[in-house]
Amino acid sequence: MGPCAGAPVMSLLEVRNLRKNFGGLAVTDDVSLNLAKGDRVALIGPNGAGKTTFVNLVTGQLKPHAGSVHLDGEDITAASPSRRVQAGLVRSFQVTRLFSEMTPEEHVALALLQKQGRSGRVFGDYRGMPAVMAETHEILALLNLDGIAQQPANSIAYGQQRLLEIALVMALRPKVLLLDEPAAGVPGSDTMLIERALERLPGDLAVLMIDHDMDFVFRFARRVVVLAAGAIIFDGTPAEVSRDPRVREAYLGSYADDRSQA
Amino acid sequence: MQTILSIAADSLAYGMVLFVISIGLSVTMGLMKVVNLAHGAFAMIGGYVASYATQQMGLPFGIAVIAAIVCTVLVAIPLERLLYRRIYGAPELTQVLMSIGITFAIIGIANFVMGPTLKTIALPEQLQGPVDLGFRSIAAHKLFAVAVGIVVAGGLWLLVERTPFGVRLRAAVDDAAMAEALGVKTKAVYAISFALAIGLAALGGVVGAQLLPIEPYYALHYMVTFLVVVSVGGAGSIAGALAASLILGLVQTTARYLAPEYGEFFFYLAVIAIVCTFPNGLLGRSK
Amino acid sequence: MSDMPVNSVTTRSWQRTALGDFWAVAAVALVAGALFLLFPTNLALLTRIIAVMLLVLSLDLVTGFSGVATLGHATLFGAGAYAAGIFAARFGVTDPLLMLAIGAVAGALAGAVTSLVILRGHGLSQLVLSIAVVSLAHEAANKLSAWTGGSDGLSGIAPSPLFGLFRFDLFGRTAFFMAVGLLLVVFVVLRIVVRSPFGMLCRGIKQDPVRVRAMGAPVYFTLVKMYAIAGAVAGLGGALSAIATKVVGLDSLSFTTSAEALVMLVVGGTGKLFGALVGTLVFVWFEDRVSAINPFHWLTIIGVLLIGVVLFAPKGLVGAAESLWARVRGRRS
Numbered sequence: 045m046g047p048c049a050g051a052p053v054m055s056l057l058e059v060r061n062l063r064k065n066f067g068g069l070a071v072t073d074d075v076s077l078n079l080a081k082g083d084r085v086a087l088i089g090p091n092g093a094g095k096t097t098f099v100n101l102v103t104g105q106l107k108p109h110a111g112s113v114h115l116d117g118e119d120i121t122a123a124s125p126s127r128r129v130q131a132g133l134v135r136s137f138q139v140t141r142l143f144s145e146m147t148p149e150e151h152v153a154l155a156l157l158q159k160q161g162r163s164g165r166v167f168g169d170y171r172g173m174p175a176v177m178a179e180t181h182e183i184l185a186l187l188n189l190d191g192i193a194q195q196p197a198n199s200i201a202y203g204q205q206r207l208l209e210i211a212l213v214m215a216l217r218p219k220v221l222l223l224d225e226p227a228a229g230v231p232g233s234d235t236m237l238i239e240r241a242l243e244r245l246p247g248d249l250a251v252l253m254i255d256h257d258m259d260f261v262f263r264f265a266r267r268v269v270v271l272a273a274g275a276i277i278f279d280g281t282p283a284e285v286s287r288d289p290r291v292r293e294a295y296l297g298s299y300a301d302d303r304s305q306a
Numbered sequence: 307m308q309t310i311l312s313i314a315a316d317s318l319a320y321g322m323v324l325f326v327i328s329i330g331l332s333v334t335m336g337l338m339k340v341v342n343l344a345h346g347a348f349a350m351i352g353g354y355v356a357s358y359a360t361q362q363m364g365l366p367f368g369i370a371v372i373a374a375i376v377c378t379v380l381v382a383i384p385l386e387r388l389l390y391r392r393i394y395g396a397p398e399l400t401q402v403l404m405s406i407g408i409t410f411a412i413i414g415i416a417n418f419v420m421g422p423t424l425k426t427i428a429l430p431e432q433l434q435g436p437v438d439l440g441f442r443s444i445a446a447h448k449l450f451a452v453a454v455g456i457v458v459a460g461g462l463w464l465l466v467e468r469t470p471f472g473v474r475l476r477a478a479v480d481d482a483a484m485a486e487a488l489g490v491k492t493k494a495v496y497a498i499s500f501a502l503a504i505g506l507a508a509l510g511g512v513v514g515a516q517l518l519p520i521e522p523y524y525a526l527h528y529m530v531t532f533l534v535v536v537s538v539g540g541a542g543s544i545a546g547a548l549a550a551s552l553i554l555g556l557v558q559t560t561a562r563y564l565a566p567e568y569g570e571f572f573f574y575l576a577v578i579a580i581v582c583t584f585p586n587g588l589l590g591r592s593k
Numbered sequence: 594m595s596d597m598p599v600n601s602v603t604t605r606s607w608q609r610t611a612l613g614d615f616w617a618v619a620a621v622a623l624v625a626g627a628l629f630l631l632f633p634t635n636l637a638l639l640t641r642i643i644a645v646m647l648l649v650l651s652l653d654l655v656t657g658f659s660g661v662a663t664l665g666h667a668t669l670f671g672a673g674a675y676a677a678g679i680f681a682a683r684f685g686v687t688d689p690l691l692m693l694a695i696g697a698v699a700g701a702l703a704g705a706v707t708s709l710v711i712l713r714g715h716g717l718s719q720l721v722l723s724i725a726v727v728s729l730a731h732e733a734a735n736k737l738s739a740w741t742g743g744s745d746g747l748s749g750i751a752p753s754p755l756f757g758l759f760r761f762d763l764f765g766r767t768a769f770f771m772a773v774g775l776l777l778v779v780f781v782v783l784r785i786v787v788r789s790p791f792g793m794l795c796r797g798i799k800q801d802p803v804r805v806r807a808m809g810a811p812v813y814f815t816l817v818k819m820y821a822i823a824g825a826v827a828g829l830g831g832a833l834s835a836i837a838t839k840v841v842g843l844d845s846l847s848f849t850t851s852a853e854a855l856v857m858l859v860v861g862g863t864g865k866l867f868g869a870l871v872g873t874l875v876f877v878w879f880e881d882r883v884s885a886i887n888p889f890h891w892l893t894i895i896g897v898l899l900i901g902v903v904l905f906a907p908k909g910l911v912g913a914a915e916s917l918w919a920r921v922r923g924r925r926s
């Protein structure tokens with residue numbers, strides 16, 4: 045591996061030697077990771093491995109102590125979170141963050157307007173914009189949220205809030221998408237909806253997904269990265285990961301056993 | 307030279323009074339996260355009680371101080387039970403409005419009971435007149451205010467750093483949920499701290515009555531000052547409140563001596579400068 | 594597959610908002626007309642109420658819709674009042690509409706500039722910064738008495754006839770009608786602004802600024818912009834009060850006025866434009882009546898009222914009325 049000089053595959057997202065300490069603890073320990081167009085990567089690791097922290101560093105919610113983040117060849121290490129999103133680097137949250145008093149329709153419409161650079165408009169109601177409305181309801185329908193499009197977000201079920209979180213990031217039309225446990229808290233039957241939505245994402249999009257559900261991960265990912273104690277200990281195909289002794293030791297042992305029993 | 311000394315002496319006395327009154331607010335704000343704009347109203351109640359005890363009942367000053375503290379705490383306890391408890395953890399705006407409401411009601415009632423005029427507190431012989439410090443003389447009541455401030459600061463420091471109660475208090479300030487999980491009865495800690503805070507406010511109201519005169523609008527006039535001290539010092543920090551009181555006391559007193567026509571202009575300029583530079587206060591913890 | 598129902602829902606909600614706008618304006622105009630007929634001798638008070646309504650509407654934009662805690666909002670009102678007053682008294686700009694425009698611009702500028710300071714804080718520090726800003730402005734206006742008249746107030750404001758036709762009469766009729774017209778225009782514009790994408794963004798910031806950033810929208814800039822809009826509204830209120838009363842006093846730029854505006858907003862209900870109107874009307878009207886008898890009784894009453902609102906009607910009078918209405922309708926259907 046290593047930085048591939050002159051390689052034809054251009055990385056969309058390039059993370060170099062990222063470091064973050066909380067107190068004395070290295071939560072992100074010299075992490076480097078590349079995502080190319082069309083990548084479907086799963087980031088897994090035990091609880092507290094530093095997965096969410098990694099996403100926070102990449103998307104700018106946290107400032108790294110060292111290292112850099114590049115998007116499309118441009119250094120965005122110092123850019124604000126909103127600048128990064130405008131550049132196409134979008135994330136979802138492990139613990140749902142929604143506007144509690146707004147409806148799903150408003151959430152998605154606002155995200156679409158934001159992407160179109162129209163969210164600063166002082167006049168005009170999105171309900172009077174047919175294109176926005178059509179797209180909003182297309183996205184909502186994809187995640188089965190059509191029926192509750194007009195209810196405040198704090199009054200809908202948690203599983204539906206998780207789906208809305210996905211709808212929101214889809215509306216932002218990302219180039220690179222970082223999903224932090226999108227299926228956590230979603231009832232089993234509805235993970236189907238998330239999978240369907242992820243399949244609908246444009247093929248040239250780079251997606252990195254964190255999840256603990258190994259079946260979900262293995263169906264989705266073509267590449268698996270394992271993080272343990274803040275460092276990457278494995279980067280390879282799903283087929284290899286369950287055979288890797290270090291991964292087994294650090295994390296996967298119990299899952300592997302479960303799977304072989306099943 | 308004389309001016310500088312006068313400014314220094316007045317600033318110190320004024321700053322200490324601010325400290326004694328504000329420290330209670332700082333503790334409750336750090337602990338219970340309640341923006342209590344009515345804190346000054348309790349200082350005012352203390353002042354009224356002491357005034358009534360010395361002037362109307364002819365009681366000695368020492369007894370009046372104790373009576374002021376006890377009565378004010380007795381007034382505050384039902385208010386804490388009935389009103390404040392419901393706004394712990396509420397948004398700041400709610401807390402501001404509730405405590406403004408309490409302040410307004412107390413002002414109205416104070417005027418109804420005590421009348422709109424200024425009230426004075428009869429001082430004992432020893433606190434009247436000047437004291438000769440060798441290089442200059444200074445009003446005895448100001449020295450007394452400084453002494454009370456030092457005693458309060460030292461006493462609180464001992465209480466917080468050296469007693470089992472202090473351990474619980476610090477734990478609850480750090481992380482109330484965690485403290486509760488570790489067996490600290492946070493409700494009791496809250497109640498005791500609230501009473502302590504109100505008692506200190508009353509004490510400050512009495513000791514500072516020469517500098518901040520007691521009248522119904524006291525609660526409104528100084529509401530902002532106490533809030534500013536807490537914010538500049540950092541909620542929950544004793545040393546921060548002391549530093550803020552002394553700095554702001556110095557700025558305000560100096561401005562009054564040197565540029566009276568500017569009013570509080572420089573005071574608020576200093577507040578903006580400090581709060582913009584240290585949004586969590588001089589010694590507050592970052593969130 | 595679900596195109597049909599979606600579209601019909603859209604058109605319906607779209608028509609409903611247009612109809613809502615119409616009824617809202619009609620209601621305000623109706624109440625204004627009724628008050629005019631019922632209290633023909635109190636037009637000065639009614640005009641003052643409308644000026645304060647503009648201040649409270651402005652505060653609602655910043656606090657109710659965008660979640661900025663401020664106890665210094667009179668700064669923007671005072672900026673508009675003094676700007677209009679100074680231009681009229683010192684530079685002879687006496688056309689009332691021009692004075693309103695000057696007030697709006699001054700308010701917007703004051704809003705944008707002070708927001709740079711206030712938005713640096715959060716929670717307690719934000720409150721304290723807002724108090725410091727209004728107190729600083731107050732002291733500055735006091736010191737600059739050559740321009741502002743200091744504590745005597747700024748006098749010598751003589752607005753020329755409205756549209757060159759209607760003189761500002763002793764009974765305050767012209768001022769009242771101008772005020773009602775201004776209020777209606779501002780009210781409609783704000784209803785549109787609040788529903789706009791920008792308005793939604795502000796509501797989003799109030800509910801979760803982190804999420805707004807993660808959507809790629811700027812939080813700080815959006816709030817500064819909202820402050821400028823709110824400043825224009827409050828500045829219009831200030832200018833209106835300068836035109837109607839022909840004086841500008843230091844109290845238009847005070848902490849007390851700021852705190853009172855917040856009280857009015859909460860009594861009426863935050864985050865709804867009607868809340869601002871109802872709260873102001875109720876507050877100023879009763880203040881005028883009760884404090885004529887004894888100002889301290891007024892303080893006690895408003896104190897108890899505030900406590901009651903916080904405890905029993907946290908959404909204000911309008912919020913309480915809405916839920917009552919919802920319950921009545923729910924029972925009927």
Ligand SMILES: Nc1ncnc2c1ncn2[C@@H]1O[C@H](COP(=O)(O)OP(=O)(O)OP(=O)(O)O)[C@@H](O)[C@H]1O
Pocket residue numbers: 066071089090091092093094095096097098138
């Ligand atoms: N703001 C913070 N301050 C201090 N420590 C933190 C902070 N955020 C996270 N940590 C610590 O950093 C470590 C990594 O946390 P992180 O949330 O990144 O883990 P994770 O891999 O996402 O775990 P999970 O699978 O449970 O979501 C944990 O030990 C956590 O306690």
Ligand SMILES: [Mg+2]
Pocket residue numbers: 095096097138224
């Ligand atoms: Mg995580």
